[in-house]
Amino acid sequence: MRWVVLGVLSLVVMGVAVVVGPAPIPVSDVWAALLGRGDTVIVGIVRDLRVTRVLLAFLVGGSLAVTGAALQALVRNPLADPYLLGLSGGAGLGAVAAVSLGIGGAWGVPAAAFAGALLAIVVVYRLALAAGHVMDPRVLLLGGVVVGAFAASVMGAFIALSPAAEVRSAMVWLLGGFSGASWLTLTVFGGYAAAPLAFLVGVSRPLDLLTLGEEPATMLGADVERLKRALYVAASLLTAAAVAVAGIIGFVGLVVPHGIRMVWGHGHRQLIPAAFVVGGTLLVVADLIARTAFAPLEMPVGVVTAVIGVPVFVVLIRRWRD
Amino acid sequence: MAGLIVSAQDVGYAYPRAPRDAVTDVSLEVRAGAVTILVGPNGCGKTTLLRLMLGVLRPDRGSVVLDGRPAHEWARRAFAQTVGVVTQREEPAFPMRVRDAVMHGRYARMGALAAPRRQDEDAVGQALARCDVDHLEDRWVDTLSGGEWQRVRIARALAQEPSILVLDEPTASLDVRHEMDVFELTVSLVRERGLGAVVVTHQVNLAARFADVLAVMHEGRLRAVGTPSDVLTSELVDAVFAWPMRIEHWRGIPQLMPLRKDEQA
């Protein structure tokens, strides 16, 4: 029943997001355009721009939320999120570096972003363990923020030093947004994200065990070391794919799993798929706000997610201290 | 699965960059149907020996064999079907209900995504009932008392349907009533199901009361293995515990009484 409600809700939201946009188009025209009838510009706007954009926002939001949920199990802390742990920053830096150095292309930029994200999570994780064998969540968050700030600074350096054209490309990764949505970016994203998403759904039960601690998880039958390595890779791949097509979008990975945990509990067999659907829906809404609130001007979608996410983060921090 | 289950032969292990061996030349056999209790002072190598026996560490020398295969070569999933462990530390990061916690014991026997089957539900139900925590099944684990939480974790190990039960310091922060409760439960499980059990503890006197086999470790070596009466000699007690003790007997079982300074003359 819950799944039906969730599914219907997400479909309705996506439908609204296809109907509503900065260019006012009557619903009947949108429907005709979906079927390929009517004015070519309107058909193009609806089918090639809005549908791709809504789908991409949904997939990226879902992936970020799933990544957040998986990272929370990995570090055993509800405050984890690809943005806060520095993965997004690392991925952005990888992407900006690849573009500035003229390497990449549609499929290469996510690969460079993946390298950056993987490096960031390994550094952050090692930092958190540096103080002892037991991971200190405070050091972990601090490490993530430091690595994220470092990545942002180096991106700033690329922007300051590169010729104008590369500079402007780099901005999209700093601000985040779906203006680049197309059938090609959808394909690229799907190509990078499908395997790690399937993997994370498949390890739902080992993730449950991991939240008990590494030793109990091992004794209950999880191969913890292999699982952790695979989680690094899957989280980095998903973050990299998201950042490469949509830039750095924060807080989705934090807010969405948190909401589901409150309503639906902590079992990953429900949490992971629900996070995907809710995260996707949330980002479709955020993008809808970003592109229509000040139409015809567009604001970065990361601004909208931050407005939603920061208060939730504050609440989480307070609760965590108790 | 009668008889020998875990066998450690001349096992030696040193942690990376450590100057000395943590465990030296230890040979120990764990048999089905018997309670083996490992005691010794802090830092004597108990935990290291346990981690070697659980396949978490790989011995530098000698071998640890479980059911015919070196312990560290076992896949963790298969291992968890054979050995149920109540670890010393466990702090769930997220709240969960007792029944879900015990269901985690079925992980090694379930499909990756499938919902729990009838046999899983049955195993969990029986484990909850056997450990007398079935009335707690809808409680959140973070609301349980220490004793209840240990019994839930024993129920979870039982839900694994193991041949061996391992408990690492299971009574460390429990009061007497719950401490006795945990030991009684462990022993009765061994008696009624023919399991092997390994318990690591500081409580020498309780160990002597409940052990079929008592193993005493000191400075990385196994000083004595046998029945409590054979093992707890005054010579061994003086050498191992570094504190003057008087050995009393209760129904033929040795019990140690640490002496105060003015009682030592």
Added chain:
Amino acid sequence: MIRRVLVCASLLVACAGEPRPAAGLDDSGRPLPVGVQARRIVSLSPATTELLFTLGVGSRVVGRTRYDRDPEAALAVPSVGDGLQPNVEVVLAQRPDLVVFYHAAANTPAMARIERAGVPIVALRLDGLDDLVRGTRLLGVLLGVETRADSLVRDLEARLAALASPAGGGGAALLVWTDPPIVIGRSSFLSEIIERAGWANVFGDIQQPSSTVSIEVVAARRPDVLIGGASVLETIRSRAEWAVVDAVREHRLVALEGSAFTHPSYRAPEAIAEVRARLAAVPR
């Protein structure tokens, strides 16, 4: 570039409706440093640098920004780096006796520091042709080349008047970037060129010099022509999603390159004529 766009955008609120200063004052309201016989001038914007050369005092220019590349003779002048938040030390190292700033809030601290160093400054904001005329007169007075300034202004006004026949052009979208799509709004010089060429900027309702929009909005505004730099147009042609825009699908694209379109200068009449001809040549 982006930073400049952002700074300009943030300034706009403060600058929009601000009355132009009275005679004897520069755009920041400072009194002109009359009586200074400027022999060593550092000019910190492309428009002022080119203007100084056009006024015939290029030989007195001893510093420019790295973006000031007109006229060609200006390239021989040492660059002092950026014109927004310039490096004060590098500017002073040229031992200037006059520094011509681009008037922007971001430059207020640098202006104060140069003044404290005892060097007179003038702050000018030359964003359009009216600004250019005002700046020409002002610098003409200040540098003792009033006659030259007057004849330049008269000539410009005559040439602009000759061009002023509304050609009944269509609407154009001016695109400066694709990721994300950034279009030029009303307060940009290129927008003025388009309008003087008899065409309309379809994003004339955007007050800022430039702004991020979505492809959808570009498509929905149905520009008759899409104008951009060569590399931007190349990107647009290579991306399937841009085909949604009529002008792209039907190859109504016009590449404009060159500084005559980016800052006001006395080359503007030719630029306007070129745009008018190029736009008229696009099949509609």
